[in-house]
Amino acid sequence: MKKSKMPFNQLFKTSLLNRFCLLTFAGIGIFSACKTEKTYELIIVVENTQNYERKSETIEIAVEKVKPLLEKFGANNLVIENPDTENLLVSQWIDLDGDNSLDQLIFQVDIPGNNSQEFILRSLEEREQQPESELTTFSRFVPERTDDYTWENDKVAFRTYGPEAQRRIEEGEPGGTLSSGIDAWLKSVEYPIIDKWYKKNEENPGAYHIDSGEGYDPYHVGSSRGIGGVGFWEDDSLFTSKNFVEYKTRATGPIRTVFELKYAPWEVNGKMVEETKRISLDLGSNLSRFESTFTSENEIPNPTIGITLHEKEGEVKANEEKGIFRYWEPMDGHHLGLGVVIDPELVQGFKDHRVEYKDGSQLLIMTDPSNNKLTYYAGFGWDKSGQIENKAEWDAYLEQFKNKLSNPLKVKVKGKKK
Structure with missing residues (x-):
């Protein structure tokens, strides 16, 4: 799973801003300078029904399932967040048929065996940047x-x-x-x-x-x-x-x-x-x-x-x-x-x-x-x-590859949430 490269000190400060209000006392008034609670639009639920970890598995989301968000914010302003770590994941939009219209949103996840995880698709917030990865295709x-x-x-x-x-x-x-x-x-x-x-x-x-x-x-x-x-x-x-x-x-x-x-x-x-x-x-x-x-x-x-x-x-x-x-x-x-x-x-x-x-x-x-x-x-x-080290490892790789194809991760996009 590819993660954002936000420095720890910036991540720590951002986390604090997300959780605590900075209070300013002025005369008899108390003014809250806290950041409003983060809002998001869609939840993507990924479930692994197998008893082994699925690493770097590609998740495909048809654009029809996220079209309102895409039209509202634009592809460059949408991000996928892992709410457990608050990290942003590297993602990619794909035009499959060359008609200049996006067809898929894809990203990769690591999911433990017999487990499920939620990811948030939301708009890019102020001071955030799209995450990048040194690895690529x-x-x-x-x-x-x-x-x-x-x-x-x-x-x-x-x-x-x-x-x-x-x-x-x-x-x-x-x-x-x-x-x-x-x-x-x-x-x-x-x-x-x-x-x-x-x-x-x-x-x-x-x-x-x-x-x-x-x-x-x-x-x-x-x-x-x-x-x-x-x-x-x-x-x-x-x-x-x-x-x-x-x-x-x-x-x-x-x-x-x-x-x-x-x-x-x-x-x-x-x-x-x-x-x-x-x-x-x-x-x-x-x-x-x-x-x-x-x-x-x-x-x-x-x-x-x-x-x-x-x-x-x-x-x-x-x-x-x-x-x-x-x-x-x-x-x-x-x-x-x-x-x-x-x-x-x-x-x-x-x-x-x-x-x-x-x-x-x-x-x-x-x-x-x-x-x-x-x-x-x-x-x-x-x-x-x-x-791979040997023939047995290559055979095991092919076996697991086939098993993953036969038992794909289950993906569900939930409705709007704020």
Whole structure:
């Protein structure tokens, strides 16, 4: 849970002003200089029904539930307070569809097991400031490195490839990449590294492939799905799109980054399919959320999520009943845990597909989405980062991630109060 950084002495003085009246005696009159009692408008109740603590959990509030407050005070003048500590929480407003109208208010909380907590949504008071956090999420299009799209939070970073990278490959020019797979950037620091690594790579090509203390990019994608890319498995073949052709950044901020990628139609065993992919990543999470929407004039075949097995030196573990699939592999003297978490109702089967040709060996997860929309989570944990120590911890992380998805925090917005 991200807290405001108000100095203790200021917090102490503010607390005193909130609780005690300063009385001024003037002649026969007594004038109260006390601050009026704090008023607030809405209470957000968050309940954890599980027996373990939920840390840095993102709470989403639809804008319709807070619209009167938003219209009255404006987004920049609304804050969320933890009344138990009187701390203000870092929050973020999101416009999901790019229509210049806010759709969500999000913030993060820590809730003990089998417990509930109230938070206050109110207007910013005099002498207060919106709280800030050193930690953040981030994503952007990267034209200086051909045309990657890259995203990160305090735990992990990813990237994928655009049309210029595809053109260079197809026209035989250097510096291209032909892939719609998802690359993993292994970071070992909490602060943002995307801009820094790309700048270093401009000055010294290949710099981000060398670990200089913040992490590096040793992960090979090639024509594989990388970690969480999509294709279609039919007739013992995987049909995949080429690079994305359009991007739209929807949000970037202290809690969540959201963007969309569009892919040109491609042939799947005689059928033409299009994909639009919405990707989001929350602060504190090792897994990105992927939501792919497919369109076709024909019946869409079963989408397949992939994890590359590289040189087949790692270990696959799959649990169809829980919707958890992972690969644990050695990498430059350390280990990398890859994982996909999905609603098990969507899983049609999986295949530990191992072949001899380059980039062909993959853990493939066949799915049957409803309404041609497929939602899943994919990401990684690197033992050198200190986030996980071993394979058992990575398995436990994926298990708990799935349990949280299956048992979300209960959120209720109460009516006005003064």
